[in-house]
Amino acid sequence: MPIRGLSPDDVAATALRLVDEGGLPDFTMRRLAAALGVQPSAIYWHYPNKQTLLAELADRIIGSRRQSIPHDAWSARLREEAIALREALLAYRDGAEIVSSTMALGLGSDIATSRLVDALATGPFDSAATRHAAATVLHFILGHVSLEQQRMLYDSLGAREGAPVLLSDASGSEGFRFGIDTIIDGLEVRASEESSSASGVEKTQPITSEP
Structure with missing residues (x-):
């Protein structure tokens, strides 16, 4: 009892x-x-069991930061939601590891994915593309924050000497925003191509005279 x-x-x-x-x-x-x-x-x-408890912690971590999204454009909503999720993960030690391990085991809720799907709701994508786009963004967020938190740990232990060139410019908020913007740019190109295809726009062949 x-x-x-x-x-x-x-x-x-x-x-x-x-x-x-x-x-x-x-x-x-x-x-x-x-x-x-x-x-x-x-x-x-x-x-x-322990993993069930960690799944509860993952939900709490993800739900700890909910940013107001006043934008109408899906791209702006997605960008701000991604930033809010990153901040939520960084607010707790090993936040990204807790959330990613919970996802890998199929436990916990889909709060993170749902938030990104909602941000994409006003976009031109069908339901399948929306889910794939949300998953892609979430995987980037988890991977980026996981790297950030590992570096924080190593720095606190004095394990790192100097900053590798490959990572020094890519980590942190500036690198994160660049990555998110790159994903959004790709989604906008995809949306434009799909819109053109749906409207039946085809390339016309030049008219040539018979010899």
């Missing part, structure tokens, strides 16, 4: 605090139980 006064929210909130303080590698259910002052079995009443 659950311990009186210990709610799923208590467990998840404490778990997120521990991960943010010590990092995902040092997080264990036993350490969480000690922080809550309970036996590990009390946690399993609410979350059957």
